[in-house]
Amino acid sequence: MPPHALQIACSHCNLRELCMPVDVTAQDMERLDTLVTTRRRVRRGAPLYSRGDRFTGLYAIRSGFFKTRVTTEDGREQVTGFQMAGEIMGLDGIVADEHTCDALALEDAEVCEMPYQRIESLSHEVPALQTHVHKIMSREIVREHGVMLLLGSMRAEERLASFLLNLLQRLHARGFSEAELVLRMTREEIGSYLGLTLETVSRTFSRFADEGLIEVKHRQVRIVNGAGLRAIVNTTVGR
Amino acid sequence: MPPHALQIACSHCNLRELCMPVDVTAQDMERLDTLVTTRRRVRRGAPLYSRGDRFTGLYAIRSGFFKTRVTTEDGREQVTGFQMAGEIMGLDGIVADEHTCDALALEDAEVCEMPYQRIESLSHEVPALQTHVHKIMSREIVREHGVMLLLGSMRAEERLASFLLNLLQRLHARGFSEAELVLRMTREEIGSYLGLTLETVSRTFSRFADEGLIEVKHRQVRIVNGAGLRAIVNTTVGR
């Protein structure tokens, strides 16, 4: 019944250092291998979970790319983040045993499911796991502070530059180029995340290109002048 | 040496149900009483902690009112939240053993300090505490999603109305009036939190007053038409 149970051992996963605590004994690692019970494939456009779904556990992204969004009754929507391999999703569900946002795959993806009960019980046996879970949640809180800073006090150019630099840095940590990336989301999704309209995102991309900072061809972006991008984030006067 | 050790028992604290897990046995409650080691007074304007401070533990607000803010190298600042009695502060420090934001008292305050080591070790003995800590962090993540929605997709009137309603609801849960409040922060601090200038905040207050929704006299706010305020949040077209 447990599908390819041997394949999904975290101890042999090349993303381990992104998802898992680093300093664990061989014995603890063996226990941590029981954390992930199943892998789940999510097709592009499909939800990993939706608002109102019962919370069952957390997900570690094995491959693929997601967005999370919150929505209001009157249909407004705000993208709250984009997630890539090695990142943990589902933290919003813990507080009320129910998810409060939607997680949607922007490309075909695979996730490792970690039942919450198991996380809790394993945390007792493996203190490093408990600390790790706290750190993951704390990191998410700090990340969101950064988004609040972006949304609350930056102008369009700074927001987009920050966004690009952030994506690049995370991709770089995963072995990708520091100077090139393929956007997995539409201009509208970028705009929602950054609190801008899709037109403003498009125009700002064009302006960056005109200024020789980047080259944009649809979703293919090449960084020509990284220092220039960084300068936009740091030196613009803002509001 | 432990200062007034008997006074600071959570089991006898009237804020218990705000800070602490509810379903615990008498025996567990006794253990939880060892969580808070010290009380600390913070004078108005003084920091509870600052960016770069070593992370030592979490704080439960016993009385008083705080703001948290993140700042950039170039001096920009974003208020990330306002905290009142019963709420937990310091979660940002867990991930890197160092605080990433400033917490400042907006009025004389008193907090209960819970050393992080003790939280971790007690979580092993008392599973309800572990769950509770997770829920507190998850709640903070969900709260921040709400702020992102506000900053990313609401216009000035909606932001301010949401802000007022949120404050009122939290104050009401603490036994205060649902229709009246005293703001503990300046227009500038409200503006920073809401991603607006202090002038826009002031003007929007005035507009609400003109429309008969509220009465404002400096920091004293009386809600005249709560339904009207709620309507602004729900029905405005937004962006």
Next chain:
DNA sequence: CGTCACGTTGACTAATTTCAATAACGGTGG
């Protein structure tokens, strides 16, 4: 090869910021 979703660009509009002047309060010290 046509259709549809996505992206770009332009012209105009609206919301919010900026700059500036004035007013009101609250704490401090005479």
Next chain:
DNA sequence: CCACCGTTATTGAAATTAGTCAACGTGACG
């Protein structure tokens, strides 16, 4: 107790940013 000062708040007018509406390209995919 009152006057004064600095801080906080209000309001107006001008400037600016980003949004809205609209038209047109372009690519991907069946």
